[in-house]
Amino acid sequence: MQFIDLSEIEVIGGKGGDGLVAFLREKYVPAGGPSGGNGGYGGSVIFVAQENLQTLLDFKYSRLFKADDGKRGGPNNRTGANGKDLIVEVPCGTVIYDIESEELIGDLVTHGQRFCVAKGGKGGLGNKHFLSNSNRAPEYALPGLEGEHKYLRLELKLLAEVGIIGLPNAGKSTLISALSAARPKIADYPFTTLVPNLGVVRKPTGDGTVFADIPGLIEGAHTGVGLGYEFLRHIERTRVLLHLVDLTAEDPLQDYQIIQQELEAYGKGLIDRPQVLALNKVDAVLPEDIELLRTEFSQITRDPIVMISAVSRTGLEELLQLVWDKLDDLPQEEVQLKSSIFKIEAP
Structure with a gap:
């Protein structure tokens, strides 16, 4: 097995789903109100320490890690599905640095330890959220927010006494x-x-x-x-x-x-x-x-x-x-x- 103890990667959290503009359309309800649901949250990129890994070899060939985007809000006040988190396994002893700030942001030592390196974006609000006494029929919604985008340096420091x-x-x-x-x-x-x-x-x-x-x-x-x-x-x-x-x-x-x-x-x-x-x-x-x-x-x-x-x-x-x-x-x-x-x- 090739031993790799240093790697630079890019991680992107999923974009939040957009809010929806929709109005209630039901039989016998002639004045249905806004019913656009909120968008779902974007997925996050999460590192998990695994005791059976001993090298950062996998990160030599895969350098971009992006979680799933959240889904758009639905009619009838339905919230969009959240994006699926991306789980990335790393060896125990992995140290995580933010390349741009050179800040140490994470240190995974024990088996099963988890650390979120890029949070997903929040879903946008549907037009149902903006209903008020002064605005009975809002015709606008908010887009979902972008997920976190980071460039990381991973360093492996072996766990030996x-x-x-x-x-x-x-x-x-x-x-x-x-x-x-x-x-x-x-x-x-x-x-x-x-x-x-x-x-x-x-x-x-x-x-x-x-x-x-x-x-x-x-x-x-x-x-x-x-x-x-x-x-x-x-x-x-x-x-x-x-x-x-x-x-x-x-x-x-x-x-x-x-x-x-x-x-x-x-x-x-x-x-x-x-x-x-x-x-x-x-x-x-x-x-x-x-x-x-x-x-x-x-x-x-x-x-x-x-x-x-x-x-x-x-x-x-x-x-x-x-x-x-x-x-x-x-x-x-x-x-x-x-x-x-x-x-x-x-x-």
Whole structure:
């Protein structure tokens, strides 16, 4: 499935039906009065969050969404039928912006959550409405009002409690494949991961926790360098960041600091997010070098540090325990992220 997390669309609410000019024509009623009914309301465009959707792919090919118009009023004071609402399904985690004002107008997080993005127009009044003592036979009615017309930008921010971050080739995809049933593409060249990968890791209690493998960031990512900031938005909803550092890199400490600087430059509180620092590929480093690196990292961060190897699965139990402890220390949010959201089975 192609992963699309950004799309621009046009939404139009249905036009209200016109009011009707009509007069009562009945046998034995020689002076029938006005009987034109009101027009029906136009349909609205309504977004509904669905847990079984994971991408905005549908909006790549369909960019115009218009609800049905209301029907014209009828004789004998009959009101026209309302236009049918247009229901549009979007993934959980979809954020809606008004392109013209750049205003955030909606954020759909939970399954079944509904949000009206374009209201239908009100139906026009029929001539029956204008009957009065001074005007016994009004010969005019009002047209229906146009529905709302908006240009929207949709952004998908994945719902994951733990975000795995790090430079390209730090071993993020290998780690998520070792922890969960996710099977991302793994290779020995940079930028193997081009889209976020999701995996569900089971807690000892049996609950599932969603982990997100975020595509590799590089220096200047917040300005668009490399894969850019397109995937930084997916970290915004995470509660804990798992920062993976490659110990076989030329300068692991500098690699760590590059990512920290990118989080701070991007803003939105990412730098203040609780973190667990995992020093990866310990099986490829001499024991004395491992202890030296642990000491150096402990001098520049207060975050818990764990030595692991995603390939040999060394230290993964200790790593997960640190993550669980971090999550347990955080206040429970209203949005509970379930493994069923993404339909991914844990091993």
